Amino acid sequence: AQRVTQPEKLLSVFKGAPVELKCNYSYSGSPELFWYVQYSRQRLQLLLRHISRESIKGFTADLNKGETSFHLKKPFAQEEDSAMYYCALSGSGAGSYQLTFGKGTKLSVIP
Amino acid sequence: KAGVTQTPRYLIKTRGQQVTLSCSPISGHRSVSWYQQTPGQGLQFLFEYFSETQRNKGNFPGRFSGRQFSNSRSEMNVSTLELGDSALYLCASSASVTGATGELFFGEGSRLTVL
Numbered sequence: 001a002q003r004v005t006q007p008e009k010l011l012s013v014f015k016g017a018p019v020e021l022k023c024n025y026s027y028s029g030s031p032e033l034f035w036y037v038q039y040s041r042q043r044l045q046l047l048l049r050h051i052s053r054e055s056i057k058g059f060t061a062d063l064n065k066g067e068t069s070f071h072l073k074k075p076f077a078q079e080e081d082s083a084m085y086y087c088a089l090s091g092s093g094a095g096s097y098q099l100t101f102g103k104g105t106k107l108s109v110i111p
Numbered sequence: 112k113a114g115v116t117q118t119p120r121y122l123i124k125t126r127g128q129q130v131t132l133s134c135s136p137i138s139g140h141r142s143v144s145w146y147q148q149t150p151g152q153g154l155q156f157l158f159e160y161f162s163e164t165q166r167n168k169g170n171f172p173g174r175f176s177g178r179q180f181s182n183s184r185s186e187m188n189v190s191t192l193e194l195g196d197s198a199l200y201l202c203a204s205s206a207s208v209t210g211a212t213g214e215l216f217f218g219e220g221s222r223l224t225v226l
Contacts, residue, residue, distance in 0.1 A: 032212050043114070044201065044217040086154065090211040097167040098144065099211045101154040 002027050004089050006102035013077045014110045021072040021105050023061075023087030031089045033063055033070040034099070038084045047072075047085070057081070077109045112137060115218035117202050123224045129190040132221045136183050136204030143185040144211065145177060148199040148220070157200075159211070160185055189223075197225045 003026040013019050025031060035047040048056045050063040050070060061072045070087060084106050088099040116135040124130050136143050145157040156169040160179035177187040183204075189196055199220040207213020 036215075043219055046214045049214075094167045096209050096212050097142075097159040097161075098156040098169065099146075099154075099215065100156065101146075103153040 002031070002089055002091050002095060002100040004087050004100050004102035006085075006087055006105050008105045009103070010106045010108065012108045012110060015079055016076050019072075019074045019077045019081065019107065019109075021085050021087075021107065023070045023072065023102060025068050025070065025087075025089050027068075027089060027091055029092045029095075031091055032096075033061070034088045034090070035059070035061055035070075035072050036086045036088055036101075038086070040083070044086070077107075079109050079111055082107055082109045115202055115204050115216050117200075117218035117221050119221060120219065121222050121224075123226060124192050125226050126192055126194060128192050129188060130192060130223060131186055131188045132200055132202075132223075134185045134187075134202030134204075134218060136185070136202075137206075137216055140204035140206050140216070141183050142205040142207060142213075143179055143183060144203050144205070144215065145185070145187050146201045146203065147171075148201055149197075154201070157187065161208070192225045194225050197223060199223075 005024045033050040037047040038044045059074045086104045087102040118133045142161045144159040147155045158168045158177050163179045174190045179185045199222050201220045202218045203215040205213045
């Protein structure tokens with residue numbers, strides 16, 4: 001079974017402080033991991049995916065297979081980063097046709 | 112390019128009724144998937160279609176069904192509505208042949224309230 005856990009419902013940080021949104025997963029095969037973000041009054045959208053190994057809006061995420069984690073990090077938080085962040089997993093076979101989402105972490109950046 | 116369009120945006124039904132929700136994917140996208148979002152359970156996968164074929168179905172009762180047409184537009188239907196079906200129903204399309212392994216583009220959702 002596929003499972004994604006985001007332990008923090010809410011994370012508040014000051015502007016300029018580092019941010020780390022935690023994500024742990026459970027999957028027996030080789031998953032693909034994603035971070036999706038929903039800004040206020042906008043649609044859910046892809047932020048980044050682990051296979052791209054890129055930085056988007058200053059965010060990075062490294063897949064740690066040993067710890068089964070895919071934490072999202074940014075060295076200096078900005079007010080515009082305030083949003084709902086969802087970690088998601090796609091499996092193999094039929095599991096590749098669906099995303100399993102964590103319950104999300106609401107990031108609030110305090111000015 | 113127009114985004115994913117879902118209709119209706121809001122609807123209110125009573126227990127026992129049925130509802131049909133519609134989704135128009137981004138032009139050229141052949142994969143369409145549906146998710147249910149509730150405060151308690153979060154985002155849960157309903158089903159995914161590609162070229163009119165359902166490739167995967169989530170853990171929902173048979174009251175939840177869907178289909179995809181030859182133009183890739185999709186509908187989902189919920190019969191015999193229950194109070195617990197109140198939720199935001201999100202549709203997403205993908206250009207990827209492998210579905211969710213590619214970027215999903217989400218619609219704004221259809222908010223269903225069951226009274």
